[in-house]
Amino acid sequence: MLSAAGVWPLLAFLADGAAGPARSELAQALGVPAGQAAGAAREVLAALDGMPGLGAALGLWTGRTPDLRDEWRAGLPADTHGTLDDDPVAAQRTLDAWATKRSEGLIERMPVTLTRDAAMVLATALTLRTDWRRPFTEQPCRPAAGPWRGQTLLGLHRRGVRPDRIGVVSAPEGRVTALKVPGNDGIDVHLLLGEERMTSGQVLRAGTGALERALPVVGGGQLPYGHVGPGLSVERQPAVTPEPVTLDVTTVAFDVTADHDLLALHRLFGLTTARDTGRGHFPGISGSPLAVGAAAQSAVARFGALGFRSAAVTAVLPAPGGIPQYRHETTVVRAVFDRPFGFLAVHRPTRLALVAGWVTGAVAYDTGT
Structure with a gap:
């Protein structure tokens, strides 16, 4: 499993402070211009954290080395910045405690391990918690075929009168049976069963295609009798009393x-x-020059009779970017502005001077005495 929602904000904040090819590559991966990425990330995190059943958090920790740009730090959500202990073991304990707390105990360690030269850590935590509107009944499940054949599993059973919650998706690679399990707080879990020859990626793409209404879906109420999809059949059964179409899962x-x-x-x-x-x-x-030394995500998902729980912690560990090796000599043209001077603020595409001014004095240096 992977939580893209946990990765995207981290990449966005990195893109906001990146330059050169790194900035272009991050923007392409994000799907938004790098200059808009930080604002979009703040909105995403705030929106996720404000949804019932969801929790989202960002954490930033720095050591003594990096001198953070005020402009970049100001673009982060409030109250996210902490410090790294000089002792890597103690610092790791702090990060692990944050991951445990923010994941509601589902994840006990930060997915990256600190090194002694670690300059900073940027991380997100995303949690999801929902209870089923109608619980399942637990019962033994003994598959007669397939990879789980011969095993006794914790089965979940439920019967209801909403056949519209299941359907068959027609994808280019094959058919997929899609079941929607509604939970509280506006959160649903979709279960997807594809044909045996289909890969996991093909099945998941079919599921997302159905969500985007890019692929046709035949609902349970419109399916014909017989075997109609992977693991799905429509049949007549005797009943004591007249019943509408039911869904047995x-x-x-x-x-x-x-x-x-x-x-x-x-x-x-x-x-x-x-x-x-x-x-x-x-x-x-x-x-200070920085590169990405490590980037990782740990994720957990639990589906049971009463509900669904999930958490993902994603972290980026920037590393020192190295010191350039000076092998040549060059000419330096040095300018010193130590008396009154003028300035122009120019719009580059039109070369229009938007602001013109004259500097008559400089801000005094604060010696702290």
């Missing part, structure tokens, strides 16, 4: 955990150039 409880190294998919996440520690890529974040 049997599934299994699951508890899924996953850890992802985002740098292993650096092209997908726009981190190809940013991971080059030979130089700095984020002059808008810090005056």
Whole structure:
């Protein structure tokens, strides 16, 4: 499992302070211009945290080395900045405690491990919690075929009169049975069962295509009799009293955990150039050269008779970007403005001078005495 909603804000704040190819790659991965990324990330985090059943948080920790740009730090949500202890072990404990608290105990460690030269850590935490409107009944489940054949699993069963909550998606790669399990707080969980020959990616793409209404779906009430989709059939059954069309569902409880190294998919996440520690890529974040030394996500999802719980903690560990090696000599033209001078603020595309001024004095230096 992967929470893209946990990754996107981190990439957006990185893009806001990036330069050169790293900035372009991050913007392409985000789908928004880098200059708009920080504002969009703040809106996303605020919107997620304000939704019932959801929680979202951002954390930033820095050591002594990086001198953060005030402009970049001001673009982060309020009350997100903390400090890293000089002792890496103590600092790691602080990060792990934050991950545990923000994930409501589902994730006990930050997905990145601090090194002694770690300059800063930027992380998000996303939690989701919903209870089913109608609980399932627990019962043994013994599959007769497939990879789980011969195992006794925790089965979940429910019967109701809403056949519209299931349907068959027709995707280019095959058919997918899609079941919507409604929860409280406006959160639903969609279960997707594809044909055996389909890959996980194909099934998930079919599910998202159905959500986007890009793929046709035949609802349960319109399906013909017989085997109509993966794991799905429509049949007549005797009943004591007249009944409408009913939906009978049997599934299994699951508890899924996953850890992802985002740098292993650096092209997908726009981190190809940013991971080059030979130089700095984020002059808008810090005056010290920084690269992305590590980026990872830990995620948990639990589906049971009463509801669904999920959490994802995503973290980026910037590393020193290296000091350039000076192998040549160059000519330096030095200018010193130490007396009154004028300035123009110019609109580059039109070369229009928007502001003109004259500096008659400078701000006094505060010696602190």
